[in-house]
Amino acid sequence: MPGLWHRIIKGGSPQDYASLPLNENEPASPSKYRRSTRSRVVNGAILLGAICSVFGLYYGYTRISALPTNTSCDSIDDGYRCSPEISHFWGQYSLWFSVPSELAVDPPRSCSVSFASVLSRHGGRDPTAGKSMAYAMMIGEIQQTAKAYPEEFAFLKDYTYTLGADQLTDAGRQEMVNSGANFHRRYSKLVAKNVPFVRASGQDRVVESANKWLQGFAQAGNATAETIDLIIPEGSGSNNTLSHEICTNFEGGPLSEIGGNAQAVWMDNFIPRIRSRVNAKLGTNLTSQFIVYLMDMCPYTTVASPTAQLSDFCNLFTKDEWHQYDYLQSLNKYYGYGNGNPLGPTQGVGYVNELIARLTGKPINDDTNTNRTLDSDPKTFPVDRKVYADFSHDNDMSGVYAALGLFNNTKPLSNTTIQSTKETNGFSAAWTVPFAARMYVEKLSCKGEKEDFVRIILNDRVMPLEFCGGDKFGRCTLSNFVESQSFSRNGGNWDQCFA
Numbered sequence: 001m002p003g004l005w006h007r008i009i010k011g012g013s014p015q016d017y018a019s020l021p022l023n024e025n026e027p028a029s030p031s032k033y034r035r036s037t038r039s040r041v042v043n044g045a046i047l048l049g050a051i052c053s054v055f056g057l058y059y060g061y062t063r064i065s066a067l068p069t070n071t072s073c074d075s076i077d078d079g080y081r082c083s084p085e086i087s088h089f090w091g092q093y094s095l096w097f098s099v100p101s102e103l104a105v106d107p108p109r110s111c112s113v114s115f116a117s118v119l120s121r122h123g124g125r126d127p128t129a130g131k132s133m134a135y136a137m138m139i140g141e142i143q144q145t146a147k148a149y150p151e152e153f154a155f156l157k158d159y160t161y162t163l164g165a166d167q168l169t170d171a172g173r174q175e176m177v178n179s180g181a182n183f184h185r186r187y188s189k190l191v192a193k194n195v196p197f198v199r200a201s202g203q204d205r206v207v208e209s210a211n212k213w214l215q216g217f218a219q220a221g222n223a224t225a226e227t228i229d230l231i232i233p234e235g236s237g238s239n240n241t242l243s244h245e246i247c248t249n250f251e252g253g254p255l256s257e258i259g260g261n262a263q264a265v266w267m268d269n270f271i272p273r274i275r276s277r278v279n280a281k282l283g284t285n286l287t288s289q290f291i292v293y294l295m296d297m298c299p300y301t302t303v304a305s306p307t308a309q310l311s312d313f314c315n316l317f318t319k320d321e322w323h324q325y326d327y328l329q330s331l332n333k334y335y336g337y338g339n340g341n342p343l344g345p346t347q348g349v350g351y352v353n354e355l356i357a358r359l360t361g362k363p364i365n366d367d368t369n370t371n372r373t374l375d376s377d378p379k380t381f382p383v384d385r386k387v388y389a390d391f392s393h394d395n396d397m398s399g400v401y402a403a404l405g406l407f408n409n410t411k412p413l414s415n416t417t418i419q420s421t422k423e424t425n426g427f428s429a430a431w432t433v434p435f436a437a438r439m440y441v442e443k444l445s446c447k448g449e450k451e452d453f454v455r456i457i458l459n460d461r462v463m464p465l466e467f468c469g470g471d472k473f474g475r476c477t478l479s480n481f482v483e484s485q486s487f488s489r490n491g492g493n494w495d496q497c498f499a
């Protein structure tokens, strides 16, 4: 079966199989990679036909209430609450949850919010097309080679693979509706008088996420939903601060492999024990990669459940194993897109320069991935608004966090020893870029203070902003904040993209 898989994936050799990214990381666009994934899937689908279930690619537009039913594990204020001891350890496949904060998340009482922006990931989705095919293959191999289905593995005997590809699931749509309501609740005074300026990166699930967010935002204010102001196309020829793609040396070559390499080392550390156990129980000989895929099935089948109930796949692994899995995902974000990659932080520079322009109300100054045509036109890049909402992807958001310096105090992640969020200064893929992740940036006017303050809140966790003198509320003065952002103001290492 793995042999068949090699042939399906590329019509080629096992080396080709090895070149399938460990972690597909939802390529943000119809890029080279995504196009090739599609054609693999088409070839694969013809070959596989009866073995694998076919993807339900099309979803109708559904209207979802901002009030989840009582059977849902999700809520507007707290996010995903069921079995947090495992569900908050699914890396970027975690459903959004309110992350614990050492600093109070409410602004000090003497302050009022004068500006709020959100940078949001899309909601929960089905696996990317290539991954969906791979998971179907993995289930197929189990069902063709298993000799027994003991205890918690019993459900696998008659399990039918039905996951779609790429698009939001209903639970993912609900996350975005809830997110819009969350933002409205938090900034109710400000948004009562100020309509958000909304941009979305061009991929379907991102655009749909923006629309769902607007729906929840409108419902929370008893209003009719606004429309998106600007959709920026994705692709290798598109300057888009919400989707990296144009920095040549980051997109291909050695830098694009650092994340996967770190993951491979960590996999060798923790997967063999799980692999032995699972293979002993089932009587199979699943590869390490298939074991990771079997773990991926837990978050994906959970987010595919209309009410996001924890699925049977989740019970196949222990709490410790989920922590190890979460760390596997964090390594890829850190070394693939964050501080651990020489050009990771640079990918977020364009967005940070846009943020500075909006915070200061001044024209943007950027020579990286901004589209100068769009950003010099007040219709497509106003800087005099008070509320902004942008919709993007996990990898792009990881680059923005890195450009801001939010994890500059995090020691480089070890590829051989697991580190908790305590040890990483709050860096984990589940804490930073879960489905429906959100970074709120707010400006505060406080009584008795001449200057406005800036705060940054990642998924309800107030970032300490130690690099600009963050106080016990996480506040920096606007001028200190702008001053601290010299990395972005100087264009990061953009020159190294093409050197």
Ligand SMILES: *[C@@H]1O[C@H](CO)[C@@H](O)[C@H](O)[C@H]1NC(C)=O
Binding pocket: 069, 070
């Ligand atoms: C949900 O639970 C709340 C409080 O537990 C209750 O007041 C409400 O009626 C319930 N709603 C539904 C639809 O069952």
Ligand SMILES: *[C@@H]1O[C@H](CO)[C@@H](O)[C@H](O)[C@H]1NC(C)=O
Binding pocket: 220, 221, 222
């Ligand atoms: C929306 O309507 C409900 C029910 O009438 C009311 O309780 C709530 O305060 C309203 N919200 C806003 C933001 O107007």
Ligand SMILES: *[C@@H]1O[C@H](CO)[C@@H](O)[C@H](O)[C@H]1NC(C)=O
Binding pocket: 237, 238, 239, 240, 371, 372, 373, 374
């Ligand atoms: C920049 O935006 C303009 C206006 O939407 C568009 O026509 C152009 O193709 C974009 N250029 C790049 C390089 O993204």
Ligand SMILES: *[C@@H]1O[C@H](CO)[C@@H](O)[C@H](O)[C@H]1NC(C)=O
Binding pocket: 258, 261, 262, 263, 265, 414, 415, 416
């Ligand atoms: C693993 O970490 C070690 C120590 O930091 C480093 O030297 C090595 O390059 C890393 N290997 C990979 C593949 O990431």
Ligand SMILES: *[C@@H]1O[C@H](CO)[C@@H](O)[C@H](O)[C@H]1NC(C)=O
Binding pocket: 285, 287
């Ligand atoms: C299991 O698969 C590995 C390759 O992944 C192979 O080396 C090994 O011989 C196989 N073991 C059995 C018992 O088939």
Ligand SMILES: *[C@@H]1O[C@H](CO)[C@@H](O)[C@H](O)[C@H]1NC(C)=O
Binding pocket: 239, 246, 367, 368, 369, 370, 371, 372, 373
């Ligand atoms: C797009 O970005 C590239 C690289 O920074 C730049 O050379 C080009 O002028 C930009 N195009 C637009 C329309 O902003």
Ligand SMILES: *[C@@H]1O[C@H](CO)[C@@H](O)[C@H](O)[C@H]1NC(C)=O
Binding pocket: 404, 405, 408, 467, 484, 485, 486, 487
């Ligand atoms: C974060 O670290 C980088 C690399 O050392 C540095 O260039 C940047 O200025 C730092 N950012 C902040 C906000 O301190």
